[in-house]
Amino acid sequence: MSQAHLYDIAVKQIDGVSTTLDTWRGDVLLVVNVASKCGLTPQYEGLEALYQRWRDKGFTILGFPANDFLAQEPGSDDDIRSFCSTTFDVQFPLFSKIPVVGPQRHPLYSALIEAQPERIGEGPMRDRLQGHGIPTNEAPEVLWNFEKFVVNRRGEVIARFAPDVEASDARLQAVLEKALAEKA
Numbered sequence: 001m002s003q004a005h006l007y008d009i010a011v012k013q014i015d016g017v018s019t020t021l022d023t024w025r026g027d028v029l030l031v032v033n034v035a036s037k038c039g040l041t042p043q044y045e046g047l048e049a050l051y052q053r054w055r056d057k058g059f060t061i062l063g064f065p066a067n068d069f070l071a072q073e074p075g076s077d078d079d080i081r082s083f084c085s086t087t088f089d090v091q092f093p094l095f096s097k098i099p100v101v102g103p104q105r106h107p108l109y110s111a112l113i114e115a116q117p118e119r120i121g122e123g124p125m126r127d128r129l130q131g132h133g134i135p136t137n138e139a140p141e142v143l144w145n146f147e148k149f150v151v152n153r154r155g156e157v158i159a160r161f162a163p164d165v166e167a168s169d170a171r172l173q174a175v176l177e178k179a180l181a182e183k184a
Contacts, residue, residue: 009108062093064098
């Protein structure tokens, strides 16, 4: 995938303002599909801590609410923004709700998945979901809420992490630290 392609993808911020990922060109990005009513929702706390830790070094988390998994993001963009602000004091950029799986999947997620079809940490989350009788998507589709894609300063998708890999996970931290040390 060319870097121009990823940066040219149109997205809408949670306040309704249209933009592209070019706004964050040169930053290391962590793109995460988020949800407010998921068992993994407490990950917002760790994500925000990670953002605060490295934001001054050119690191940005981009949160994309999605209602694709058991309708765990049912609210409006205003509801989502209010929840994230009041419950977790989220400061990193949030975007309008989008589909991240299936035929209506947003072009951003199509590009991310195409660039990085395999995820690190695959297994425990899928097994837990299946153990509860919850059907899961086959790879390379996004498995669940809070799946994470790392984009380096050149706009290349360099890693993908399973939903239950938290912000504090050493594997994720190592990839981010290496990406932050590299020049654009």
